[in-house]
Amino acid sequence: MFEFGWPLIFLLLPLPWLVRRFAPPAQNRPAALQVAFMSRLQAVQPEPAEPGVRRTPWVFLLIWLLLLSAAARPQLLGDPLPMEVTGRDMMLAIDLSGSMEFRDMQFDGDEVDRLSLVKQVVGQFIDRRHGDRMGLILFGSQAFVQAPLTHDRNSVRKWLDEAFIGLAGRQTAIGDAIGLAIKRLEQQPAERRVLxxxxxxxxxxxxxxxxxxxxxxxERQIRIFTIGIGAETQQPPANTSAWLTPERDPSVELDEGTLKEIALLTGGEYFRARDSESFEAINQQLDRLEPALHEGRTQRQSLPLYPWPLGIALLLSMALTGWYRRSNVA
Structure with missing residues (x-):
């Protein structure tokens, strides 16, 4: 099916006539060169123009019409294609504090730091969210938006992969990260806001x-799902009490109570990620809690046709210029 994407462009069709009709005439400047035989030059009668020269305004009108047709985005629309969408707007807030470099996680049999595991597992989660708008907040001592809400999930994952520990400081500003997410989500419909x-x-x-x-x-109806990262606490050895250190207790800094309260206050849920398997199980549960696909719409492939009228207008302009030059030489 043929259509113009911007048909209102044709309202400019009478613009050349309006300019000619209402624009002030050009000012005649005095001659810059004075010659002694000016009176004799003025007495010479100009030769009448060739009849064909006065019959060219239609060519200018045709060129103008072709330019407007190109600007109106002519296109051929193909068959409707289903497009899976969801109204979900989801912000991801990722901790980049110093403790995220602690190597207590396992991924594919290798020992990795916490941030590396987050990049792998959350990256896979991002890839599965077809139709969602995703955004990325990185926080440490401060919080900042690395990616606004967008359907371009590949870019969100790339920005997540490029994050590194200490980028936003080495402390943990959870409250600031939530506040920044509120600013990004509060303008969206209430049923779509997820952090x-x-x-x-x-x-x-x-x-x-x-x-x-x-x-x-x-208060703004934003649901927050919290995930606490950290391996299990090891059992203390016999006859000693000096075991509660990061080496023996990797999760000593994890405030599970606050994370559970955040989820409870906002209608979300709290999850604990102790390794890659538990993290993947959390992702699958999130997919059930917040389904990625819930409605569909159609989209058509379009073939732009603007090069054709634009090219014809260019050829006519070149032909008209060459014709005028030959007329003046003759």
């Missing part, structure tokens, strides 16, 4: 506490 918060520590930086920020999110 996935991933951290391995406790709120120890920022201008607002995590619980206060969660209450604000609850």
């Amino acid at each position: 996935l918060l991933i951290t391995d520590g406790a709120n120890n930086a920022g201008r607002i506490s995590a619980v206060q920020a969660a209450r604000l999110a609850a």
Whole structure:
């Protein structure tokens, strides 16, 4: 099916006539060169123009019409194609504090740091969210938006892969990350607002506490799903009490109580990621809680046709220029 994408462009059709009709005439400037035989030159009668020269305005009108046709985006529309969409707007808030470099995670049999595991598993989660708009917040001592809400999931994953520990400082401003997500989500419809918060520590930086920020999110109907990162606490050896250190207790800084309260206040859920298997199980559960596909719409493939009228207008302009030059030489 043929159609013009911007048909209102044709309202400019009378523009050349309006300019000619209402624009002030050009000012005649005095001659810059004075010659002694000017009176004799003025007495010479100009030769009448060739009849064909006065019959060319239609060519200019045709060129103008072709230019407008190109600007109106002519296109051929193909058959309707189903497009899976969802109205879900999901922000991801990823912790980049210093403790995320702790190597207590296992991925494919190798020992990796927490951030590396998050990149792998959350990256796969992003790839599965067909039709969702995803955004990315990175936080440490401060929080900032690395990617606004977008359907371009490949770019969101790329920006996540390029993140590194300490990029936003080495502390943990959970409250600021939630507050920043509120600013990005509060303008969206209430049923679409979701924040996935991933951290391995406790709120120890920022201008607002995590619980206060969660209450604000609850007022704006933003659901927050929290994921706490950290391996299981090891059992203490016999006859010693000096075992509660990061080496023996990798999750000593994880504030599970606050993360559970954040999820409870906002109608979300709290999950604990102890390794790659439990993290993947969390992703599958999130897919069930927040389904990625819930409605469909159609989209048509389009073939742009603007080069044709644009090319014809160019050829006519070149032919008209050459014809005028030959007429003047003759």
